[in-house]
Amino acid sequence: MGSNHSKNQSFYCIGISYRKADAELRGHFSLSEDAIHNLILQAKNEEINSLAAISTCNRTEIYAFAESEDHLMQLLCAHSHGSMEELKNIVSVYKCEQAIDHLFKVGTGLDSQILGDFEIIGQLKKAFKQAKGLKMLNAYMERLINAVIQASKRIKTETNLSSGATSVSFASVQYILENYGRQSLDILLFGTGKIGRNTCENLVKHTSNKNITLINRTKDKAERVAGRFNLEVKDYAQLEVQIAQSDVLIVATGAQNPTVSKELIVTQRPLLILDLSIPKNVKENVRELDNVTLVHLDELSQITAQTMSDREVFIPQAKEIIDEIKADFQMWERSREFAPTMQALKFKLAILKDAEIKSNRTKFENFNQEQVDAISDRIIQKIAGHFANHLRKEDENTEETLDLLNKIFKLDSVAS
Incomplete structure (x- = not known):
């Protein structure tokens, strides 16, 4: 299925995720927005006609019509910092039917590190929209992502798969609550990208801490976030001073290299550092300081295990919804083939x-061309409809039927 495209191209999904690669390795293959843009343009030049890519803290994946998975793996290596040797050990490759299944799982949060994480569907929407903007989204992939979006919406409204602790930002707040209770803490949030903003929101919502300070390289970004929650913003130049006054430092900077190291910490007071960035943005050397506890994203994800087991009871329900929507997609796909x-x-x-x-015409008196045309056209529609219904049946061999139709009606000679 899904292989009726030019030059024997099949629908593939290739990528890496938390399932086979740790945070550091995932960092090697993370793609910036510019990198994804350039990757799509290179694919276009290399005669791939449809390709979308996502890169989140837990996965980097490419969805495309290609002749081979190798072509897509080369594109990923060309636009990230990873090598082919590394990639071969950790890559997951899905083709045709498997690739469809995988995209449904990813888009509905069933494949997320935190089960039922609904942030991913927004990221997928954005990725496919970007592909469409670059005229790199064919009708097949557009129809498929719309089916996945529909499944995600229904699972969100009809099941409790996404109840309780979701996302890394919530997990970090859970960690603070479990280790410090509701005591008043000085919290410094460094980095106000998406994870930083979500963390901020969760901190305000779930802890009674009002002394939360934000720092971002570009101050106006931090001020926009702070304004929403009425929090304090400091200059990037004051990072060292602010760390010295904090009980908890949350790093969500999303940089390619570490932004916090041992040298920045000049305090003796106990400091908890939560690193929510991929690749890691806190240098391991902070562990050399007795007063510092460093917890990374991957460890935080395990904290939500309890919520996960509570959610697992909704998996069968979610899968039923996916199967229903997938069946509609496959019927469309079959119709398209014939x-x-x-x-x-x-x-x-x-x-x-x-x-x-x-x-x-001349053999009948008062011959009415209009009536004869109307009746004949309806008969033709009905005959074609019978064939189409037969072809749509799951248990029918579509190719055999199509061959038979071609033979009986000599359709190959028809210029359609």
């Missing part, structure tokens, strides 16, 4: 109709 043959069949029947009318 659409050219149906067109040719209708065209052939119309030729037969015209020939019959022409040779019989």
Whole structure:
């Protein structure tokens, strides 16, 4: 399925995720927005006609029509910092039917490190929209992502798969609550990208801490976030001073290299550092300081294990919804495979109709061309409809039926 495209291209999904790669390795293959843009343009030049890519803290994946997975792996290596040797050990490759299944799982949060994480569907929407903007999204992939979005919406409204602790930002707040209770803490949030903003929101919502300070390299970004929650913002130049006054430092900077190291910490007071960045943005050397506890994203994800087991009871329900929507997609896919043959069949029947009318027109008195045309066209529609319904049945061998139709009606000779 999904392979009826030019030059024997099949639908693939290739990528790496937390399942086989730790945070550091995932960092090697993370793609910036510019990198994804350039990757899509290179694919376009190399005659791939449809490709979307996502890169989140837990996964980097490419969805595309290609002749081989190797082509997609080369594109990923060309635009990230990872090598082919590394990639071969950790890559997951899905093709055709498996790739469809995988995209449904990813988009509905069933494959997330934190089960039921609904942030991912927004990231997928954005990725496919970017592909469409660059004219790199064919009808097949557009229809598929719309089916995945529909499944995600229904799972969100019809099940409790996403109840309780979701996302890394919530997990970090859980960690603070479990280790410090509700005591008043000085919290410094360094980095106000998406994870930083979510963490901020969760901190305000779930802890009674009002002394939360934000620092970002570009101050106005931090001020926009702070304004929403009425929090304090400090200059980037004051990072060292602010760390010295904090009980908890949350790093969500999303830089390619560490932004916090041992040298920045000049305090003796106990300091908890939560690193929510991929690749890691806190240098391991902070562990050399007795007063510092460093916890990384991967460790935080384990904290939500309890919530996960509570959610697992909703997996069968979610899968039923996916199966239903996937069946609709597959019916569309099958219809699309036999659409050219149906067109040719209708065209052939119309030729037969015209020939019959022409040779019989003079044999009848008061011959009414309009009525004969209307009735004949309805008969043609009904005949074609019967064939189409037969082809849509799951248990029918579509190719055999199509071959038979081609033979009986000599459709190959028809210019449709």
